[in-house]
Structures are given as C-alpha cells and as structure tokens.
Amino acid sequence: MFEALPPPETDPILALMARFRADPRPDLVDLGPGVYRDETGATPVFRAVAAAERRMAETQTTKTYVGLAGDLEFCRLLGTETLGADLQSRAAACQATGGSGALFVLARLLRAARPETVVHIPAPTWPNHPAVFRGVGLAVAEYPYADRAMRALDFDAMAARLEELGPGDVVLLHGCCHNPTGMDPTPAQWATLAEICARRGWLPLIDMAYAGFGEGWEADCAGMRGMMAAAPEALAAVSCSKNFGLYRDRAGAVFATVDDPARRAVVQATLEGINRNIHSMPPDHGGALVREVLSDPALRADWAAELEGMRLRIAGNRSALAEALAARPGGQDLSHVGDLRGMFSLLGLSAPQVDRLREDFGIYVVAGGRINVAGMNAAQADRVAEALLAVI
Ligand code: LMR
DSSP states (O other): OOTTOOOOOOOHHHHHHHHHHHOOOSSOEEOOSSOOOOTTSOOOOOHHHHHHHHHHHHHOOOOOOOOTTOOHHHHHHHHHHHTOHHHHHTEEEEEEEHHHHHHHHHHHHHHHHOTTOEEEEEESOOTHHHHHHHHTTOEEEEEEOBOTTSSSBOHHHHHHHHHHOOTTEEEEEESSSOTTTOOOOOHHHHHHHHHHHHHHOOEEEEEESOTTSSSOHHHHHHHHHHHHHHSSEEEEEEEOTTTSOOGGGOEEEEEEEESSHHHHHHHHHHHHHHHHHHHSSOOOHHHHHHHHHHHSHHHHHHHHHHHHHHHHHHHHHHHHHHHHHHTSOSSSOOGGGGGOOSSEEEOOOOHHHHHHHHHHHOEEOBTTTEEEGGGSOGGGHHHHHHHHHHHO
16 A cells, blocks of 8 residues: 555654754754743743633533534634634634644635635745645645845735736735744735735735734734735634644634625535544634633733733844844844844755754754744843854
8 A cells, every 4th residue: 555655745844843852962042943932941831821721620511522613702702813803703714723724724625616726825935835735736836925035025026926816816925924034014015915916806815823923913913904804705824823822732713704695604614514524623622722811801911911021022032133143243144133023034044054053053943044033042142143153
C-alpha cells in the first residue's frame, strides 16, 4: 500500500520547534514559532481563561454532544467581537479546531462550491496556507505582497494583481499582523482593497490569527470588517490560539457572510456536513472557555486588559530591538523592524545565516529569517542585535 507514498514536505516552523526542544544548551533565545512569551520566557494561561476553567470544572454537568456546528453561542460571541454584530448576524458559522482547522473547513467549502476555484495567497505567507488549499485539490496562486527587499508592503503591485481577478477567485488576506512579514495595509489601503473586491467580484477570505497583537483589538479588526462589509459574500477563519492563549486546546471558528438568506442556510448546512466528515462534532473545551470569558463582563474585561498588556510588551520588545540595531550602524539596514506590527519581522536571512544564529549564538529563527519578537525580552535586545549584525 505505502510503497509509493512520497514523504511529506516538512513545515519549517514545526521542524524548528522540534530542534529547539532537543537543544540542551542553556540560555537559548527562541524567536521561532508564533507563540507569545512573557519576560520569564513562559507562555502563560490567561487569568480569565484559568478562572473560566475552574468555574467550568465545578459547574459542568455533562460532556454529551453539543452539535455539528459546535457551540453556536461561542461562535456568536466570537463573531460579534471580531466581525461586529451586523456582519455576525448575516454569517453562517461553525466552530473549528483552531485557525488551521478553520482554514481546512473553508478549503473544503470552496472545493464543494466550485472545484476550479483559485485561491490567491500573498507572497510570502504562512507555509500552511498553500498546504491546506492544495491539500484539498484547489489551485493556489501567489499575489505580490512584500517588496523585493522584504522591507515594505508593495501595495501598488498587490492592488494591480487584485484588479486582474474576478468571480471564481478567492483572495486570502491576513486580518492583521501579517505572518511572516509584520506588514499590514493601512486603513486607507484596506478601503482601497475593499473597493477593488466589491468592483471585481472576487471572494475575500480573511485569516485572523493575531487580533489584539497589532494596534489594538478594534484597529486590528477594522480592515477585515470593512472588507467583509463591502462584499456580498466573504469568509473568515478566526483563531483563538494566540489571543486567548489556547494554543493546544484548538479553539477557532469559521464565518461565511452571505447576503442571500437561502444561500446562507445552504452554506451553514454544508459547514456542518464538513465538520461531520472531519470529526463528527468539533471538540468543545477551548470554545467553551472562550464563551465563558466573553459572556462574563468581569472576565471579558480582564482578558482584554491582559491581551493589551501582551501587545504593549511585544511593541516594547520591537522598539528595544530596533534601538539596539540602530545603535550599531553598519552592514545591512534593519531599521524597518521598528515599523512593523505584531510578533513577526522577516529579515531575509540565508540558510547559512539562520544556521549560524542558532549554532554560534543560540538564537532560533525560522528559515528565511522570520523572527518573533515576542520570544525575547527587552534585556536580550543587545544580544539579538549583535548576533543578527554579526551573521548578516
Ligand atoms: C507560526 O506561524 O509560527 C504559528 O502560527 C505556529 C504554527 O502553527 O505555524
């Protein structure tokens, strides 16, 4: 049976996680996976999530099935936070196993609706994007995103390509904190993209995995909301992994806004059928915690405050690194690091440079030179800047 099975391609982020865990050296700096770390290097459980978990342990009386769409109250609350009440009210929705699970459900939905759909992804993007869509047999094409030097968004090239697309094309956009570049469209650029989308008739698919880590919750969601409001039909994959700290619990949701109510009902039933194929019913625990937090005003306020604290810490790390780099002029200019949003920056490092950072300096970064500034603390900024400039 398996003699002709080709070995799968390795995901560079997962390979790096395994390598980091196996490295016995003390004092490593992990700028690899998109995981938030605090000053001590820990990835904390949010206070509100821990409180919700305690409450659930005491009050939950059954573990019986919830339903094919998962917990619809979780979807309603999360949809209201991210899309806003209006878009949420005209969305088909279902619970998914984290952001990747949500993307997979959407890929299956697109495949069922129109097998010849082409999904256009930014160049560069997160490695799982092409893998998920190709994995269900959809065609994937790239549109320009970062400029050649990977230092700034090439909005003109991006917009020009999106002007060429039309019905039957799907355009995947990162809702905020673009992974891996950290470059997001400005509000005016989002408005232009929404106008192109409405005029050209392509379907937007927003991957929202880092809401709250860029400019703040409302600003981070604004581009996605404008885009989805402009289109008669639009898709969103929303992850709670980072902004609720629920990485391993796999909480996420799919939203499909569809103006026509009859079509929306068919989309809802199709989403539920896809869930039935994948796991019969999505796992409840992570979504139930999010529902508990978002439905309790005190827990919700505490969650929002803790998330804002994380955002500010990431921004502080970014400034500290940018200052440490600026204090050591010479070599390649990395000043763009200070202007980016969220956890990631892409430094365009070669494979030998990435290897040298790891082997000689104990600093882990993803192939291509993506760094996660949430993985360090401000006191490590000098060490990281020194090492980056030494290898470049
Ligand atoms: C990342 O980009 O590092 C994260 O989203 C983790 C992952 O699963 O790739």
